[in-house]
Amino acid sequence: MEENETHTSISLPTRLWKVFLSPGEVFESIKSEPSWFGVLAVGAVLIGLSILLVPAEIWVQTMREQAAQQGRELPAFMASAGPAFRLVSVISAVVFWFIWAFILAGLVTFVFSFLFGGEGRYSHYLSVVSHSLFIGAVGAVLLVPLKIVQADPSLTLNVGTFLPFLQEGYAFRVLKLLDLFGLWGYAVMALGVTKIDPRRGMGLALSFFWGFAVVFALVFGVFGG
Numbered sequence: 032m033e034e035n036e037t038h039t040s041i042s043l044p045t046r047l048w049k050v051f052l053s054p055g056e057v058f059e060s061i062k063s064e065p066s067w068f069g070v071l072a073v074g075a076v077l078i079g080l081s082i083l084l085v086p087a088e089i090w091v092q093t094m095r096e097q098a099a100q101q102g103r104e105l106p107a108f109m110a111s112a113g114p115a116f117r118l119v120s121v122i123s124a125v126v127f128w129f130i131w132a133f134i135l136a137g138l139v140t141f142v143f144s145f146l147f148g149g150e151g152r153y154s155h156y157l158s159v160v161s162h163s164l165f166i167g168a169v170g171a172v173l174l175v176p177l178k179i180v181q182a183d184p185s186l187t188l189n190v191g192t193f194l195p196f197l198q199e200g201y202a203f204r205v206l207k208l209l210d211l212f213g214l215w216g217y218a219v220m221a222l223g224v225t226k227i228d229p230r231r232g233m234g235l236a237l238s239f240f241w242g243f244a245v246v247f248a249l250v251f252g253v254f255g256g
């Protein structure tokens with residue numbers, strides 16, 4: 032009886048704030064009772080809000096600047112398409128939010144359960160990924176005021192933010208892809224892996240997730256310029 036009481040379930044609202052302050056406790060409860068849809072859905076709502084809260088005129092200006100960089104003018108009909116473009120962006124972001132969680136959970140399951148022979152199931156790691164990604168969703172909402180001030184809906188808080196003296200180029204693009212909220216989320220994922228399978232050390236798990244983030248940035252940094 033005492034062992035069953037050790038891993039009591041935690042309500043969704045409690046898990047949402049404890050993933051910031053006490054993620055280990057959240058993942059201990061997930062080990063006995065995987066739960067992912069609620070937190071993933073709330074994260075999707077926040078991602079949608081982070082896009083909707085940016086005024087339509089900023090989206091139009093962004094499209095106009097992108098057209099100018101390509102040496103062309105923004106078509107007249109697109110100048111009034113800010114709200115529609117923003118809505119499409121919301122839908123795309125929400126759909127990708129769920130797809131990315133499923134893919135990342137599959138990758139984590141493959142590495143830590145199949146390759147390393149771990150104890151976790153896909154539902155365990157999907158729960159870990161969903162709770163960890165929630166950190167980035169909150170970060171996206173917190174950055175909305177700065178996006179509005181800078182008139183840049185794609186603005187992020189990243190490693191490159193603190194190295195403004197670097198010239199534009201591949202290295203700087205890579206650093207800009209290392210989002211700080213994302214790195215925080217990956218660190219929490221690593222902790223989640225160690226809670227699901229205590230045989231995995233934090234060093235190994237963190238090296239995998241941060242290494243994944245760096246490789247991702249190195250690959251997609253090629254296409255940024």
